[in-house]
Amino acid sequence: MAATSASAPTAGVRQGVGVSPGSAYGPVVRVAAPVQPPQNEAVAEDTAAASEAAIASFMFVAEDLEARSAQADATARDVLKATAMIARDRALHRAVTKHLGEGNGPATSINLAIDEFAAKFEALGGYFAERVTDLRDIGSRAIARVLGLPAPGVPSFSVPSIIVAEDLAPAETATLDRSLVLGIVTRAGGRTSHTAILAAQMGIPAVVQLAGATEIPAGTPISLDGDTGEVVVSPDPEAVASQRLRRERRAAALAEVSGPGRTQDGHPIALLANIGGAEDAELAGAEDLEGVGLFRTEFVFLSAAHAPTLEEQTEVYRRVFTPFDGRRVVVRTLDAGADKPLAFADLGEEENPALGRRGLRLSQALPELLETQLQALAAAARLTGADVRVMAPMVATVAEARWFAERVRANGLPKPGVMIEVPAAALRASQVLAEVEFGSLGTNDLAQYTMAADRMEGELSELLDPWQPGVLDVIAAAANGAKQAGKPLGVCGESAGDPLLALVLVGLGVSSLSMATSKIRGVRLALKTHTMEHCERLAAAALAAESPAGAREAVRAAATPELVALL
Structure with missing residues (x-):
């Protein structure tokens, strides 16, 4: 709608x-609304002093964010720290000084620098496009500071x-x-x-x-x-x-449901958590769930000035694995590239970073990064009792899956897997998954690539609706390929946390669902109120629809009244 x-x-x-x-x-x-610079702001009389004051305002914002992070929970702490790093960015500070030198006032110069960087972030897409709101908030706070106004x-x-x-x-x-x-x-x-x-x-x-x-x-x-x-x-x-x-x-x-994910007739569907760091792992480890379906390892790299050492990575991964003794932890190897540039892994600018050398393609260009990460993951796995499984992002071909699997197994990790987020991999899933032990559908990127719609473009939100029948067709093809290959296929994208859509995914053939921990109880309840045969009928109804709204309504109409009454 x-x-x-x-x-x-x-x-x-x-x-x-x-x-x-x-x-x-x-x-x-x-x-x-955010604080804006005054119209026709007077030119700074002392450019050097104005530059110093503007930079000091950014540093004040960074310190405030870091202080807030100390009081926040795990996920929020990582987000606030990453935002504080943007406020400390020297390139941003230099841009403000440049605009001051061009005859602009302090607040105006900050605003111009923020606009300049926001345009760059949006052009990069992916991770950086998602940080534009954070960037503008930093600018608004810095402007308020130099104007002596309350923070927004x-x-x-x-x-x-x-x-x-x-x-x-x-x-x-x-x-x-x-x-x-x-x-x-x-x-x-x-x-x-x-x-x-x-x-x-x-x-x-x-x-x-x-x-x-x-x-x-x-x-x-x-x-x-x-x-x-x-x-x-x-x-x-x-x-x-x-x-x-x-x-x-x-x-x-929701309070009455607990334990492993099961359909009403006992078909097992593992319910897992998406996490981004050690603090997330410690919180998720205490929850009633079956493990981790997506551990994003980018945070280990994005805040580092140099490639993290084997010892540094091993300690981080050990902390992540420890709370999951006897449970699975699915690790996604470094998902970086021009959309998430690293100072120590810069392959240069690209015309379209979302379609460039990112994910596994970066690992192939700089194999030493992957090798150190795999060694650290193997070492941490030996130190803990977690069932560690390792998957690569942005896999598109059989050859890429084979290349990755060989390196994972060579490092003593017996369970390599791949992310299915490129339509080509979904359509050839039977051959791609034959090279590995499992697959995981990254439905956010899969929708973006299937619908040719930037996931950060709000005006295209309907195209990126996870209920899009075209996206469900691609998921169905991947699930059919996984069945032919005899390999399990999970979902670790946003789709997994929607109770109704989770039933459709199960009906299409997925065997695990990974999501934010707050969504697990709702999905567990949905599964317990539907048989596998019912899930398959719901999947067929969604695939027959012509629009995402139509798909959702068709499934809602055919789901059990017991569940629908609670949605």
């Missing part, structure tokens, strides 16, 4: 994109409310008071934005890409559904009562 236009009336139903499950009702607390952000409030903003930067999302924040609604953002990731990790219902969100007056009561993306402005009392009852029933039902 298309988003409601910004000219829609104040009251009524609006449609956004649900990114964190659950529902909420409460008054709106609006986040103020969520205003103080004491009544449980729903936060509404243009977008939320990690510094805001990561430090929200969960006892007061009932939900989050943003006009911008995306399915893989920091708002989405952190909200899901924190268990806060959230909707992004809601047109006209920032026009809803402060104090207006609204309800939101983080599963469907529906937001109702000034809902009637009966609708509010119905939503509250459904929320209470859902909480009670």
Whole structure:
């Protein structure tokens, strides 16, 4: 369904994109717009002094973010630290000095530098495009600092409310008071934005890409559904009562489900967590789940000035594996490239980084990076009792799968696998998976490449809807190939955490689902209320649809009333 236009009336139903499950009702607390430089700002009389003050403002922002990170949980801590690194970037500081020298005022120079870097980040795509909101928040805070104004952000409030903003930067999302924040609604953002990731990790219902969100007056009561993306402005009392009852029933039902993932007739479907670091691992290790389906190792590399040593990596991986004694941990090797450039692995600029030498292609160009990582993973596996499995990102051909598997096994790691996120690999899955022990569908990138739509382009959010029948066709082809090869195929993309879509994926033939830990109970409940045969019927209904909305509605109509009543 298309988003409601910004000219829609104040009251009524609006449609956004649900990114964190659950529902909420409460008054709106609006986040103020970012601080902007004054119009016609006076030129700095002392350029050197102005440059020093501007750089000092960035350093103040970095220190503030680092202080916040010390009080945040694992996922938020990593995000805040990464954002602080951007504020300390000397290239950004030099850009401000350049604009000061061109006759601009301090705040204007900061703004121009931020615009310049935002354009570069957007051009790079991928990881850096996802950081544009963070970059602009840094700029707004630095501008406020040089102007002597209060830092932008969520205003103080004491009544449980729903936060509404243009977008939320990690510094805001990561430090929200969960006892007061009932939900989050943003006009911008995306399915893989920091708002989405952190909200899901924190268990806060959230909707992004809601047109006209920032026009809803402060104090207006609204309800939101983080599963469907529906937001109702000034809902009637009966609708509010119905939503509250459904929320209470859902909480009670989720509290009753536990243990390994199983369909109603006992078909095993492993339920796993997506993690990004040691702190995430320690938190996930204490949860009722069967292991890790995606351990992103980029954080080990992205913050390093030099290639991390064998010893440094071994210690990090040991910390990640330790909480999962006897359980699986699926590790994705370094997924970097021009879209996530590393100082020690720069292959030069590329016209289209998303389609360039990234993931396994970077490892093939610089095999010593992969070799050290595999040695460290093997050493850490020997030190712990985790069932370590290692997969490569961006695999497209049989030859690439074979090249990777040979190196994984040569380092004493018996379970190599591949990410299926390139349509070519999905379509040739029977041959690609014959070279390895398992595959994992990265549905975020798979949707991007299948639909020829940049995953960071908000205006294309419908094309990137994981319910797109065309994407489901590609997943079905991969699952059929995995069956022919006799190899397990999981999902570690966003699709896995949607209870209804999880049933479709299981019906298509996947054997494991990996997601944010806050979504596992909902998926476990969905599986326990459906047989495998029922899942297969739901998959057929989704594949027969002509649109993502049609696919979802067809599955919702055919799912068990027991589950639908709780969604």
